[in-house]
Amino acid sequence: MIDKRCILIGVPVQEGTGRLGCDMGPSAFRAAGIVPALADLGFEVVDRGNVLPGASSVITHPNPVLKHLGAVAAWTEMLADTAYQVSGEGLPIFLGGDHSLSAGTMTGMSRRASREGRDLFVLWLDSHPDLHTLDSTTSGNLHGVPMAYATGQPGFAGFFPPLPHPVRPENVCMIGLRSVDPAEGMRLREGGFEVHDMRAIDENGIVSLIAGFLRRVTAANGMLHVSLDVDFLDPGIAPGVGTTVPGGATFREAHLAMEMLHDSGLVRSLDLVELNPFLDERGRTAILMVDLAASLMGRRVLDRPTRSF
């Protein structure tokens, strides 16, 4: 049964970040026990191992700061295909790897949704909107662009793979924002995205934000993709990431969000991104991310003893 099968895809991409180490992410998720955590919940877990992109060509672009454009374009093309294929066989969980991988996974899932006559919705849990275009990024790090690409913002044609089914900005809900560059802020204000910064969590509580979005997904019979960036979490509980931003989601806010997602029954695919094991402390960020994935897939406090570490 497709909804009782999870398919793990290791995506050791790190060309989208400014620092090395995300290529070890997939190994850290496995060492932190993601396979037994999901198997304990009654899933058939298929670990496809790590995937690699096809050969990348050197692509030149007028923005001189862009890093590894050819490599990230090649990852995107391969991952869009992989996400589309694998989502026909089970629930894909992409073990990153940096957030540039979501350019591919959202594109592939959007194609899957359209094949089923549905719309893709995306819950984006991140301190950043990752809404730069190739022209607006000032860091040149392409983990800052996947949302702009997947929603069809201008400037990617000819550099990234063609995008047959862009995600509608109205179908994207971002929660946890607290680091937004000026060009991104402009697109957030004008683009139609549903956006909740940390203040919105503080003032309303995460429950009403998530519940409101899930109601919209349900009303539209949407297919839901969740993209969880480690830096959504407060650095005090999740130090293993290259782009820490103070004031993030708490342990309980994050678990509660995951528990609500599980209860909704709407989630069809998941990205776990930006884990950098080189910056982690004895695997605690990897373990937390695995526990969050388990909550999203149905683990309940009352069903099992709390893990102590």
Ligand SMILES: NC(=[NH2+])NCCC[C@H](N)C(=O)O
């Ligand atoms: N996926 C991430 N951690 N993205 C961080 C992006 C930070 C910044 N906005 C940049 O473009 O460089």
Ligand SMILES: [Mn+2]
């Ligand atoms: Mn991100």
Ligand SMILES: [Mn+2]
């Ligand atoms: Mn981020």
